[in-house]
Amino acid sequence: MAVQQNKKSRSRKGMRRSHDHVAVPAVIYCSCGEPTLPHSVCPNCGAYKGRQVLAKNENE
Amino acid sequence: MRHSNSGRKLSRTPAHRKALLHNLAKALLIHGKIRTTEMKAKELRRVVEPLITLAKRNDLHARRQAYRVLNDHALVKRLFDEIGPVFAGVPGGYTRVLKLAMPRKGDNAPMAIIELSRVAEPAADDKPARGKQTAAPQVAPAGETKGKAADESAPADALEAKPASSGTPKAEKEPGQDESSAA
Ligand SMILES: [Zn+2]
Numbered sequence: 001m002a003v004q005q006n007k008k009s010r011s012r013k014g015m016r017r018s019h020d021h022v023a024v025p026a027v028i029y030c031s032c033g034e035p036t037l038p039h040s041v042c043p044n045c046g047a048y049k050g051r052q053v054l055a056k057n058e059n060e
Numbered sequence: 061m062r063h064s065n066s067g068r069k070l071s072r073t074p075a076h077r078k079a080l081l082h083n084l085a086k087a088l089l090i091h092g093k094i095r096t097t098e099m100k101a102k103e104l105r106r107v108v109e110p111l112i113t114l115a116k117r118n119d120l121h122a123r124r125q126a127y128r129v130l131n132d133h134a135l136v137k138r139l140f141d142e143i144g145p146v147f148a149g150v151p152g153g154y155t156r157v158l159k160l161a162m163p164r165k166g167d168n169a170p171m172a173i174i175e176l177s178r179v180a181e182p183a184a185d186d187k188p189a190r191g192k193q194t195a196a197p198q199v200a201p202a203g204e205t206k207g208k209a210a211d212e213s214a215p216a217d218a219l220e221a222k223p224a225s226s227g228t229p230k231a232e233k234e235p236g237q238d239e240s241s242a243a
Contacts, residue, residue, distance in 0.1 A: 040161040
């Protein structure tokens with residue numbers, strides 16, 4: 001089994017992890033004012049492209 | 061190479077996948093609008109849209125081919141007599157997939173709504189039914205569409221169902237465009 005010869009320093013560890021991050025979601029603001037995802041039905045008001053898709057209490 | 065590798069497997073065996081899609085197709089035709097995962101919704105288009113094409117052909121062989129999928133004579137009858145005529149003259153695009161912003165709790169699966177792009181209006185020859193039909197979708201700009209529908213329905217009452225249904229496609233044209241851009 002291959003075994004590392006030296007301990008990775010905190011600095012090296014940080015350098016490796018500098019590219020690890022969570023993707024930032026694209027956010028748009030619905031006409032109702034709430035933030036939502038683009039190309040999707042707004043979870044707050046249930047409308048998409050000016051059309052009511054979900055009844056307001058249906059989307060919970 | 062991905063030659064001839066179309067379609068999604070949905071992590072199921074062929075028999076399981078067939079059963080799932082047939083069940084989803086039945087549910088969509090019964091309810092007109094169902095909520096499922098985005099991938100299932102997208103795959104379901106490949107099953108339901110050919111069924112509607114069969115319904116538009118409207119002959120005995122087409123009925124038997126539809127029965128192979130639906131396995132329900134009453135539903136085949138409804139498909140051919142109620143849903144098919146609604147799509148007469150429509151060149152495809154019978155369904156619409158709308159993505160939901162909130163994924164499913166539990167497995168975080170992206171969810172979507174799939175619906176028939178035109179609503180079958182029952183009989184459409186009497187005024188109350190039409191009023192109910194315009195009220196049922198609960199369109200956001202209700203004043204605008206209702207006014208439009210009322211304007212058209214008043215003089216067109218003596219005519220057939222055609223003018224009445226021409227009101228709804230107008231209201232639904234915008235969502236129709238988004239389907240092509242989302243696909
Ligand atoms: Zn909204």
